Amino acid sequence: MRNDVKLILLDKHQVEALSKPDDVVEAVREAFALHSAGEGRVFPVVREALVTGGVFGIKSGDVQSQGLLGFKAAGFWPANRGVGGEPHQATIMLIDPKTGRPVCVIDGNAITTMRTGAAGALGLTLFARADSTRLCVFGTGVQARVQVTFALRVLKQLSSIRYVTVDAQRDASFEAHFTGHCEVSHATDHNAAVAESDVVITATPGFGPLFNAAAVRPGTHLNCVGADTKGKRELPEGLLMRSRVFVDDRTQAREIGETQWAPGTVSIEIGDVITGRVQTNRQPDDITLFDMTGIALQDLTVARLLHQRACETSTATSLAWPW
Incomplete structure (x- = not known):
């Protein structure tokens, strides 16, 4: 021995x-x-x-x-x-x-913070429109910050960030963290913030839908982080059926991710896009969505x-x- x-x-x-x-x-x-x-x-x-x-x-x-x-x-x-x-x-x-x-x-x-931020970066690189300039993020915690940090690295034309807080109050620390990189502003109207954005990131504890499905315009991409346990959700009813849905693991997403609320949702694993097994062929009006449950x-x-x-x-x- x-x-x-x-x-x-x-x-x-x-x-x-x-x-x-x-x-x-x-x-x-x-x-x-x-x-x-x-x-x-x-x-x-x-x-x-x-x-x-x-x-x-x-x-x-x-x-x-x-x-x-x-x-x-x-x-x-x-x-x-x-x-x-x-x-x-x-x-x-x-x-x-x-x-x-x-x-x-x-x-x-x-x-966990870094690898989830990196997954978000891959989701934006592969699925978001390259000309995206306006980002909306729900949450201002550790994960929201790393998601926005990676977004700024890969979306070169990003010019504005609108953030939504649970308590509807400004987060001076969050604003200071990103001021100088692009315009940062606090949003109190959830639906308007989504409707005016090219990219939406949800990074909350996942206590319930954050906005109305009708607020999501054609061409929008969503990175969804918060649903990682049975019973959690951030997205409204009906959005998945309007979207091209990508996941990290199909089975896991159905068990603890957003697709637990719509198990029949057709989804594509991001790995299949990376390896070339599936071509995305994103159209300008497609709503794309990356549900990140995080895999081992x-x-x-x-x-x-x-x-x-x-x-x-x-x-x-x-x-x-x-x-």
Whole structure:
């Protein structure tokens, strides 16, 4: 038995220091392509409510040909806000598929933020109109900010951002974060904000429909982030049937994403577009929609990238982990 084995640990600050946006986008692109090719497996999601008021989940998967195996244990604990903590909590573990031994434990919050932002960037690149100039975002939290940040990277003509808050109040911090990149304004009329936008991003807790279906004009693209659990939704009744719907995983989207509300919705997996198995042929008046539930392979390909980079730069913390 080996007694010199090390377990690599990467905390939030190390993950953020090692994460380069373009590299994360490519890792997420690879995850979707592996999924499309059948090389990357996504195991059934665990998602359960707790008596503490939290929700606990596990997303796991592997790429057998690459020796990649692992999981993310994550969830949402709203009471954390009362003690000054982050309600979203996640931890990722990479495992040696030959032995079952843990290889690396990583702060999952930072990876989840980046890989979801990167998925959003791919959705915009592949499905939004290239001439999109006006963006509307619902939410001003961590995920809303990263989605807008990636949108500014890929939509070069973007000139205005309208944001909608749950409490209908301005968010000075959000405005300051993006002022200087383009015009930023607070919107109180949800439907008008949607109707006047080329791209709509929904990044809320998913407590219910955010706007009316009739507000979405032909040619609009929507990136939808908030529906990731049974019972959650952000989109209104009837919008899916008017849209060309793209998802990260068809089965998962039906179970915990927006298509749980319309299981018969025809959808295309983004990986099939990336690999060329499906051509989008977007028309100017198409309403396109990317429902992002987040798949384990995104977490694993990004975690592997960061693990490799940490080892190369000797920036990781390591612990003796004999067996």
